[in-house]
Amino acid sequence: GIQVEQSPPDLILQEGANSTLRCNFSDSVNNLQWFHQNPWGQLINLFYIPSGTKQNGRLSATTVATERYSLLYISSSQTTDSGVYFCAVPYNQGGKLIFGQGTELSVKP
Amino acid sequence: KAGVTQTPRYLIKTRGQQVTLSCSPISGHRSVSWYQQTPGQGLQFLFEYFSETQRNKGNFPGRFSGRQFSNSRSEMNVSTLELGDSALYLCASSTQSTGFEQYFGPGTRLTVT
Numbered sequence: 412g413i414q415v416e417q418s419p420p421d422l423i424l425q426e427g428a429n430s431t432l433r434c435n436f437s438d439s440v441n442n443l444q445w446f447h448q449n450p451w452g453q454l455i456n457l458f459y460i461p462s463g464t465k466q467n468g469r470l471s472a473t474t475v476a477t478e479r480y481s482l483l484y485i486s487s488s489q490t491t492d493s494g495v496y497f498c499a500v501p502y503n504q505g506g507k508l509i510f511g512q513g514t515e516l517s518v519k520p
Numbered sequence: 521k522a523g524v525t526q527t528p529r530y531l532i533k534t535r536g537q538q539v540t541l542s543c544s545p546i547s548g549h550r551s552v553s554w555y556q557q558t559p560g561q562g563l564q565f566l567f568e569y570f571s572e573t574q575r576n577k578g579n580f581p582g583r584f585s586g587r588q589f590s591n592s593r594s595e596m597n598v599s600t601l602e603l604g605d606s607a608l609y610l611c612a613s614s615t616q617s618t619g620f621e622q623y624f625g626p627g628t629r630l631t632v633t
Contacts, residue, residue: 454624506568
């Protein structure tokens, strides 16, 4: 089946710094989602980005489907950005998402 | 529009018992998927229901089952609980079955003692 790998696994930043998270996938996909898991466990939708670039405030994402990767950019990080970031791609039929192992981000004040 | 809701939010059960978790999707969404999250295995797909039919199933034992009602609400059941079933159970809803953006609920944290 399709493999999804995220890097780095952990990231510690000082408030105000910028960061780039990467998601590689082993097969062609027709969409990709980025999520932020909050401290209570809920997955918050960040981007639904099959290809191209999208921006939402300090966050932006780029997916290059032909090269099988996606990047999540966080600019001017804040402590509230801390948490785990997941990318996920659909696999086969029936709503199945394959998740990467996540990047745990810690933003220090 | 209200988001995906899950009940209960926390649950403590004893080995051997069974448990039923509930998920109400976003209004108008017909697909509901269930996932298990554990520290060791990460996020794993359990199954997906669309229009009351199970469309896909992950690699979990038969103790894990689910169903969907005509109003798209879904339940999952775990029988004969094991310690390893302790996890965060997340459900997600989507307008269609495949390839559409999924929205997650807050999860049910199950502890098996």
